[in-house]
Amino acid sequence: MAQLCLGLATSHLAHIVNARQLGDPAQVAAFDAGYRRLAAALATAAPDVALIVSAEHVNKFFIDNMPAFCIGMFNAFSGPAEARKRKDYGIPYRPVPSEPHFARYLVERGLDEGVDWAIAENWEVDHGIMVPLSRLDPDGRHPMVPVFINCAAPPLPSPRRCYAVGRWLGEAIAGWDRDKRVAIIATGGLSHSVGTAQQGWIDEDFDRRFLADFCAGRDEALAALSDHEINATGSATGEIRSWIMLAGAFAGRKAEQVLYEPIRGFETGCAQCIIA
Amino acid sequence: MSGSSSPGSSPASTGSDRYAINQAIFDLSLHPDARKLVANKAGFFAAYPLRAEERQALLGPEWKRLLELGVLPNLLYRYYALHGMPPETFAATVAAAG
Numbered sequence: 214m215a216q217l218c219l220g221l222a223t224s225h226l227a228h229i230v231n232a233r234q235l236g237d238p239a240q241v242a243a244f245d246a247g248y249r250r251l252a253a254a255l256a257t258a259a260p261d262v263a264l265i266v267s268a269e270h271v272n273k274f275f276i277d278n279m280p281a282f283c284i285g286m287f288n289a290f291s292g293p294a295e296a297r298k299r300k301d302y303g304i305p306y307r308p309v310p311s312e313p314h315f316a317r318y319l320v321e322r323g324l325d326e327g328v329d330w331a332i333a334e335n336w337e338v339d340h341g342i343m344v345p346l347s348r349l350d351p352d353g354r355h356p357m358v359p360v361f362i363n364c365a366a367p368p369l370p371s372p373r374r375c376y377a378v379g380r381w382l383g384e385a386i387a388g389w390d391r392d393k394r395v396a397i398i399a400t401g402g403l404s405h406s407v408g409t410a411q412q413g414w415i416d417e418d419f420d421r422r423f424l425a426d427f428c429a430g431r432d433e434a435l436a437a438l439s440d441h442e443i444n445a446t447g448s449a450t451g452e453i454r455s456w457i458m459l460a461g462a463f464a465g466r467k468a469e470q471v472l473y474e475p476i477r478g479f480e481t482g483c484a485q486c487i488i489a
Numbered sequence: 490m491s492g493s494s495s496p497g498s499s500p501a502s503t504g505s506d507r508y509a510i511n512q513a514i515f516d517l518s519l520h521p522d523a524r525k526l527v528a529n530k531a532g533f534f535a536a537y538p539l540r541a542e543e544r545q546a547l548l549g550p551e552w553k554r555l556l557e558l559g560v561l562p563n564l565l566y567r568y569y570a571l572h573g574m575p576p577e578t579f580a581a582t583v584a585a586a587g
Contacts, residue, residue, distance in 0.1 A: 276508060
């Protein structure tokens with residue numbers, strides 16, 4: 214049977230690849246070091262496949278047909294969409310191998326068990342997936358199955374629902390009758406705003422409380438967060454739904470905090486964790 | 490165009506209150522000549538079934554008003570960037586907007 218072998222969580226902002234000069238050098242260096250830790254953990258865990266869970270920034274998913282949750286089901290995907298339009302984006306536009314059989318298993322099992330995944334059979338991903346992968350797996354050694362959570366176009370799936378889907382993922386992976394090692398990578402957050410007057414403000418108090426709960430395995434505290442509480446910390450902080458889903462998959466397991474840096478020049482509370 | 494109807498294909502009476510204005514910015518942002526089209530955005534947006542207040546806010550641009558009209562923040566920020574505005578000026582610009 215399959216085994217959930219590793220969980221990683223990281224902020225996914227593109228500043229780390231194309232606007233590094235805006236951040237305090239010591240903080241940026243810590244962020245880089247954190248990525249190296251996470252990459253080493255991924256290499257050591259050697260998963261046969263990883264889910265990479267992220268918000269998306271209204272590049273592919275639009276309000277004419279906006280799912281709450283979507284799985285990519287294909288042999289490979291490409292990105293970031295931003296690099297196709299901007300040659301100096303900082304990371305190359307490239308293909309990433311995926312694993313359609315695992316994706317299909319999750320979709321079919323989910324449809325049977327009350328997690329009605331939308332399916333994307335073609336998906337040009339954006340920086341939310343490709344910036345972390347540029348640091349964690351630049352050579353595309355590990356097949357990645359992208360998972361989308363709507364964090365950009367309200368109404369959004371609740372943190373409690375994201376946690377429950379995460380719990381279901383953990384059980385579904387354990388129930389997969391393949392002798393495979395599976396990792397989950399959650400990207401996004403922590404507190405930040407994009408496209409509102411709050412942009413630039415970081416809610417350090419919220420971020421530190423969130424990380425403390427995440428690392429202590431206090432899952433109920435994560436699941437109980439309300440939309441209102443999250444939105445008060447930043448218009449884009451809702452991306453932490455991917456972290457909450459990851460916490461659900463590991464069901465109370467403690468995590469190691471690798472990084473928390475409120476990087477003013479990046480306008481984001483930047484964080485990274487490992488669940489091993 | 491992934492995730493979007495053709496420009497102007499939706500009658501004014503369909504779609505949510507926020508749909509047309511978001512579709513207009515989304516389509517513009519995906520256009521390969523987006524930066525050039527911004528210089529003639531009145532012409533680009535002419536094909537969209539926008540309310541008068543929406544059209545006015547887009548052409549201003551009236552950044553705060555666009556948020557009030559339901560433009561998704563990610564799209565608003567992208568629209569701002571298409572105007573060649575430095576990213577670090579965004580928050581102050583929105584805060585100062587009447």
